[in-house]
Amino acid sequence: MKMATKSSTLAELINRLPDPDEQGLLSNIDKETVDRVVSQIKEGGQKSLSGLIDMIAEPGRGDDVKPRYALHCLAVQMCKPDEENPGEYLRKHYPCSLAATNPKPFRCT
Numbered sequence: 001m002k003m004a005t006k007s008s009t010l011a012e013l014i015n016r017l018p019d020p021d022e023q024g025l026l027s028n029i030d031k032e033t034v035d036r037v038v039s040q041i042k043e044g045g046q047k048s049l050s051g052l053i054d055m056i057a058e059p060g061r062g063d064d065v066k067p068r069y070a071l072h073c074l075a076v077q078m079c080k081p082d083e084e085n086p087g088e089y090l091r092k093h094y095p096c097s098l099a100a101t102n103p104k105p106f107r108c109t
Contacts, residue, residue, distance in 0.1 A: 010044070010051045013037050017066045026069060038073045046092075049074075 016037050021027050041048045052074075055067035078089055 010041075010048060011055075013040055014052070014055065014066045014070055017069055020065055026065070034073055035077075037070065038077050041070060041074060042077070042089075 014037070016033055018026050018029050018034075041052060044051075052067055052070055055064060056071065057064045
């Protein structure tokens with residue numbers, strides 16, 4: 001899995017997220033744990049965000065359920081009315097220069 005090559009702190013954080021059940025669904029979700037993980041990723045700024053995105057494989061090329069779920073949860077959290085503007089957060093913490101080397105879905109255009 002790609003996560004093993006990333007920062008152990010970020011990988012450990014991501015590994016706290018739920019595992020898919022036998023049907024491949026994330027059905028056993030502990031909201032408090034997920035909220036803590038997402039908050040810590042957000043607090044980690046550029047390093048955490050780019051590390052998280054680096055964990056995401058191109059479709060069909062790896063087991064990246066947890067990193068994708070973390071990115072989804074971060075996006076949902078960022079869309080809450082009391083949060084920083086998601087676009088502003090991404091511009092500040094994920095500059096296009098980093099995105100240029102990532103898989104096509106994460107490149108700046």
